[in-house]
Amino acid sequence: MQSNVGLIIEEKAADIGNFLVGRLLPFREKRAVGPFVFIDHMGPTCLKEYQNLDVLPHPHIGLSTLTYLLSGSIFHRDSMGNAIEIKPGEVNWMTAGKGVVHSERTPEYLRESSMFLHGFQIWIGLPKELEQSEPTFFHIGKSEIPEWEENGVEYKLIAGEIIGKKSPVPVHSPLYFLEIKTKNAQKINIGEHLFGEVGMYVMDGTVKIDGQEFGTKQLLIAKNATLCEFETTGETSVYIFGGEPFSEERFMFWNFVNSDKEMLEKAKKNWYEQNHDAFPLVPEDDQEYVPLPRSVFDIKKDNEATKSKLL
Template structure:
C-alpha cells in the first residue's frame, strides 16, 4: 500500500504584479505539520521595466521564510530591518502579534533584465506564542548545515533533524531539508523524520512504489516514519514537516490565528493603519474583502 496520502499540483495564483505556483494551503490539506503556506515563485525572467513590488502588508501568528534560488529581493519591515535576500540565504520573519513588511526588486536591478526564483513559506506559531513580540533573523548560506550521505547532498534550511540544527530560531519541532542528487539514489530517512511530512519536487523526480512524480508536485506522506523513495538523477527536492498543532488554524489573507477573534482584531487594526509603519514606505496593500 502506498505511503503517499495526497498529491498536490501547483496552482497559479496572482500576488499583485507577479504569478506564483500555490502549493499550500490546499482544500484537502490545509497544513503539513506547522507549515501553513508554500508558494513557488518563478522561475520568472523580468525585463528592465518589470519589477517585484509588494508594498507594506501585515502578518500575525506566523513566521515567514524566504529562500531564493535565483535573483534578489529587498526586504523592509516595521522593526526597521532593511536587508537584501540573495540565493541560498534564509530570511525568517516572525510576526507574532503583528508586523508589516515590503518586498521589492533592489534598486540596482530595477532597470536591468533579471531572474526571480524561490520559495515563500509560512510556518504557524504555537498557540502560546502566536501573540509574541515580532522578530527578524537572517542567515547566510554558509551558516546552514550541509552534508552528504549515499551520494545525496543534504542542506538543513530550518529546524532540527539527522543530528543537525539550523541557526533559524524556530518555535516548534519542524524541519525543512534540501536534497540534491546527480545520480539515481535510494533514500530511506523515515526513521529520522517525525510528525507530518511532505516532499516538494523542484526539478528531476521521485519514484515511489512503481510511480514516478515530477516537478511542481507536492507529495504528502501518510506516515513520515515510512518515508522511503528513489531520487532520480539530477533532482532537487525539499522535505518539510514537523509536529502538527492540536488546534485548528484560521487563515485570512496574511493572517494566521487559532481564533477568528484575533483575525478580526488584526483586520480592524490594518484598516485603521495602526500597525507600526515600514520606515521609508508610504504605500500599503489594502485589506481584501473576503470572509475567513
C-alpha cells in the first residue's frame, strides 16, 4: 500500500535572538500548508532567573499571527495599544493587514524568576482582499477554546472549524488547528472532516501510518487530506493543521507576507526608514526595535551612499 504521507519535515533549529525555536514552516520543499505560511515550535525550555524572552518591536504585513502557549507566559504589546499577558491555553490572534508592530517579552513580575516556556508561534496568510485591511487584535481565553473527549481521545480546537466544532478565534479563511492527545494506543480517522491541505506535527510520542512509524518533532504533510488515518502507540500529542490554500502565491520576506512583491518592497522601505505613519510605535515599548535584515535593499542603499561620497 502506498503511504498517504507526501512529505516528512524534521523540525530545525532557528534563532530568534536569545531564544532557539524549532522551525516547521516554511521549508524548501513546502512553503505553506493551506493558509499556514510559518510555524515555530517554542521550547520546551527553562528560562533561568537571569534569562528573559525579549522579542523587540518588529513589523508585520499581510498575515495573522496566532500565539498559543502550553506553558510559561508572554506579554504582548502592539501599535494598536493592546497590552496583555498570554498564559497557557489562551490564544493571541493579531491580524496585521496593511501594517502593525508588536513586541513579545517576559512579563515584568516574572523577569527575576525561572520559567518554562513552551508553545507555538504561527503565521496565517490573509485573503488578497484583506491584505491592506486595518490591523486588529483579539485575545481568546482558555475556557473559550472547544475541548472534548471521544473514545479515549482528547481534542482541542485551537482555531478554525472542524468535526462540527468551531473555535471563537476570528479566522479569515477556511482552516483548522487541532490538538489531539491520547494516553493509550488509539486508532484515529478524521479524514472525512478535513479539507484542503493538511499537516500533522508529532510533538510527543509516536504515530503509525500505513504501517510506518513517525516520531517526535516530525511534521508530516498528507497527499490527500480525506485519507488522514493514523494510530498512536501510547501517550501521544499531535497537532493537525491546514485548510484551503489561496489561489495566488504568497511571497515572504522576513516578517512580511503578501501576494504582491511590490508591497513587500514598500514595507521594507517603510521599516528601514522608520516611517511611523506606516508602522506606528508601540506604546510603552518604543525605545528600541528590530532592524530590517541586510538584504538587496540595504546593499543598494550602501552602494548609493558610496557612490555619493565618490562624487
